[in-house]
Amino acid sequence: MKKVFSRPKSLKDVPFHYCPGCGHSVIHRLVCEVIDELGIQDKTIGVPPAGCAVLAYNYFDVDMCEAPHGRAAAVATGIKRMLPDRVVFTYQGDGDIAAIGTAETIHAANRGERVTCIFVNNAVYGMTGGQMAPTTIPGQVTTTSPGGRIPLRDGNPLDLSAMLALAAGSVFIERTTVINPKGVNRTKKAIKKAFQTQIEDKGFSLVEVLSPCPTNWKMSPAESVNWVEETMSKIFPIQVIKDVA
Amino acid sequence: MRGRIEIDRERCKGCGLCMTVCPKKRIGISAKLNTKGYYPADFSEDNSSDSEKTACTGCCLCALVCPDVAIEVYREEKE
Ligand SMILES: Cc1ncc(C[n+]2csc(CCOP(=O)(O)OP(=O)(O)O)c2C)c(N)n1
Ligand code: SF4
Ligand code: SF4
Ligand code: SF4
Ligand SMILES: [Mg+2]
Numbered sequence: 104m105k106k107v108f109s110r111p112k113s114l115k116d117v118p119f120h121y122c123p124g125c126g127h128s129v130i131h132r133l134v135c136e137v138i139d140e141l142g143i144q145d146k147t148i149g150v151p152p153a154g155c156a157v158l159a160y161n162y163f164d165v166d167m168c169e170a171p172h173g174r175a176a177a178v179a180t181g182i183k184r185m186l187p188d189r190v191v192f193t194y195q196g197d198g199d200i201a202a203i204g205t206a207e208t209i210h211a212a213n214r215g216e217r218v219t220c221i222f223v224n225n226a227v228y229g230m231t232g233g234q235m236a237p238t239t240i241p242g243q244v245t246t247t248s249p250g251g252r253i254p255l256r257d258g259n260p261l262d263l264s265a266m267l268a269l270a271a272g273s274v275f276i277e278r279t280t281v282i283n284p285k286g287v288n289r290t291k292k293a294i295k296k297a298f299q300t301q302i303e304d305k306g307f308s309l310v311e312v313l314s315p316c317p318t319n320w321k322m323s324p325a326e327s328v329n330w331v332e333e334t335m336s337k338i339f340p341i342q343v344i345k346d347v348a
Numbered sequence: 349m350r351g352r353i354e355i356d357r358e359r360c361k362g363c364g365l366c367m368t369v370c371p372k373k374r375i376g377i378s379a380k381l382n383t384k385g386y387y388p389a390d391f392s393e394d395n396s397s398d399s400e401k402t403a404c405t406g407c408c409l410c411a412l413v414c415p416d417v418a419i420e421v422y423r424e425e426k427e
Contacts, residue, residue, distance in 0.1 A: 104350075104351065104352060104406070104422035104423055104424050104425075105422060105423060105424075105425050106420060106421070106422055107351075107406055107408060107421050107422065107423045108408045108411040108412075108419070108420060108421035109420045109421075110417045114417065118358075118359055118416070119415070119416055121415065122361075123361035123362060123363035123386065123415070123416075124361075124363035124364075124365060124415060125415055126415070127415075128415035128416055128417070129413070129414075129415050132417055281413075282413075283369065283413065284369060284409045284412040284413060287412045287413060288412070317363075323364075324363040324364060324365050325364060325365065325368055328365070328368075
């Protein structure tokens with residue numbers, strides 16, 4: 104029999120530190136599959152965040168340059184402007200990109216920086232213990248909203264991807280999930296298109312992935328998948344948000 | 349089209365997501381812990397000795413959702 108599925112070449116052969124059922128692991132693999140398919144391993148530079156993916160450089164077999172919390176879009180801008188022939192991506196959680204990093208992300212999109220952001224939305228600050236994030240949905244219980252998020256008190260969830268779509272410099276923004284095989288395939292396609300958009304020098308691109316965090320959601324991996332499907336994706340609909348590429 | 353998967357017991361964290369997507373229900377959870385302390389997923393085939401009769405089709409759905417890239421999939425090539 105022929106081997107038809109195995110680890111992508113640009114994903115190092117080491118175990119992930121992520122929790123069982125964590126979406127980060129799947130998204131790492133998909134980015135690596137795209138890097139392999141586009142044949143860009145030797146010219147890709149990744150920018151990992153502060154967050155559960157802070158150690159992403161241990162997994163991606165490409166050049167990586169760690170950014171301080173939220174600053175990935177600014178770091179990526181600097182790298183891309185000095186090395187315009189490289190493919191530069193950021194890899195950021197929702198707390199990283201949509202809270203502390205809102206300003207640099209919006210301005211990078213508005214300037215049309217030729218970079219790609221992989222935005223992993225798990226609706227909490229995962230690494231620090233599951234606190235409420237701007238993306239936490241109404242009613243969601245977190246360690247800092249023990250009775251559930253109350254919009255009147257805590258605000259409504261921030262749709263950063265929709266905000267970035269308003270910026271003239273953004274050309275491709277899609278929201279996907281990795282909760283089932285269809286979602287996984289769609290996410291990979293979106294990441295590939297985002298990278299191609301950058302390679303074709305068209306402007307800023309971003310893929311937001313709704314990503315299970317079973318540990319902080321206090322759910323089993325299977326329950327987490329259902330929660331994304333039935334609850335989270337009602338607030339953050341799975342769709343192409345902008346495509347003028 | 350027939351297939352088979354190999355699960356890396358030590359990489360598997362027992363999340364069970366592969367089990368929920370397998371259309372042929374070929375994946376269960378092992379009764380034996382791995383060295384990390386997880387009960388890993390276990391592939392079983394009723395007719396493993398006869399490749400014509402195996403249930404697994406090598407569809408890759410399990411591998412697509414496996415967070416830990418613990419699954420490799422093999423498929424018989426079309427004649
Ligand atoms: C300047 C600064 N402020 C705060 C922190 C603490 N901190 C580390 S990760 C994190 C948030 C992580 O949440 P998210 O970006 O959603 O990533 P996740 O872990 O959920 O993938 C925070 C607040 C920090 N490292 N640096
Ligand atoms: S805390 Fe959540 S996001 Fe972080 S590794 Fe665990 S499951 Fe993944
Ligand atoms: S390849 Fe398909 S049929 Fe075979 S175990 Fe995986 S999901 Fe089941
Ligand atoms: S999806 Fe992967 S990690 Fe989860 S139980 Fe199956 S083989 Fe193990
Ligand atoms: Mg998060």
